[in-house]
Amino acid sequence: MDVAKQPYAVKWLILGALIGLAAGTSALTFYLMLRLTTYVFLNLLVGYEQPEPVGLGGSLMYVPRIERPWLIPVSTVIGAVIVAYLAGKFRESRAGLDAVIEAYHGRRRPFSNPVLHGLVNVVLSAITIGSGGSAGPEAPTGNFGGGLSYFIAERLGLNDEDRALAMIVGMGAALGAIFKAPIGGALLAAELPYRRDLEVRALYPALVASLVAYVIFCLVTGFKPYLGQVAMGAPILSMPFYVALGFVDGAVAIIYIESLDHARRLFGRLGVNDAARTAIGGLVVGLIGLVTPQVLGAGEGWMDLAIYARLSAFSSQVIPLITLLALLPLIKIISTSITLGSGEVGGVFAPGLVIGAFTGLDMGLLLHGLYPTLAPSVAPFVVVSSLAMFGAASNAPLAVMVMLLEMTNNYQVLPEAVIASAIAYLMTTWRFTVFKAQRINRRHSRHG
Known part of the structure; x- marks a missing residue:
């Protein structure tokens, strides 16, 4: 059967299922690779068990314990050196999700060899994150899913338009799988290419692919929501708090974007080779x-602990708790910027969610102290802040909002989420984005 000649609905039902298989495989490949590298570097070498999201086997009873903390910088430097060496051999594989977005607008391959470089990107990112680098799983998962999907479309003889569409569908489906948020993943495929527009034709195939990928990933990891079943709500009179939270998240999003950009420029001016530059970044992060x-x-495991205000888990041998909580959003921004700016490989999505969660924890604790009846719990502040901050930073507020609500399996804070997300998005959309390959809208895309 020639898939390319089938009616639209049939063609993209078949292709969506095939892409979903590829995307689900991509998500599982990265998940298993990350577990291996984390076990080798942080568990065996450092003796540090990080918190995990509840949906991936984590526990709210987490107690921090690091047997050999002095080896943390050793772990991050070794990981950085390995990444620098491998990236020197496979230079294309350093790319983040911008590679897929740019390739989509150019209607071309994301890499010269989509399967090889997508897989190498998975390995490089797993080493970066597993050794302690502050980066996210979405770039390698999305790149591998997008690359495999492009390869499938190419083999089936599809034209350039359909290959490009298959690529962003595969990217979105892989992201939906890795975060157990299939609807949000489908929306990401449509929303991520643009700052102020949607690629509507991606929605149907992306929904099919995301659901298939989600099932494949969850057959191995379980169907529990990524952050568990979060019970939360917000009093109607607390709505002004979420207006304020939107402004705070918009400002934090801008700081995050600018910090990532400045770190890349700073490390680019160091005048040393790639290995030395990446090792320096690894040492500083360590x-x-x-x-x-x-x-x-x-760091997604910390989101659950923030949602339930498990403050005993947030400990430091040097910094008092209240100071640590206040500084965590900024420190996470700095560590992520250094990790990626120095040349290690990973995404900005998951760290962005964590930065937003830390910001929401701070706001929730402050407002609970001042107005305990209007802010009885920090949970809605953590979740809403997470989605609002990175929705603004990525210029994909709808997709990120749906993803976070899926990850918590709770839609009661949807009004608060809409308000905070809209305000934060309006603060960034005209000028700022973490994804530089995004076009303003479909008119500004080369193939409109």
């Missing part, structure tokens, strides 16, 4: 991790 281990790795 030293930061000595003081604040909460910034090591992607």
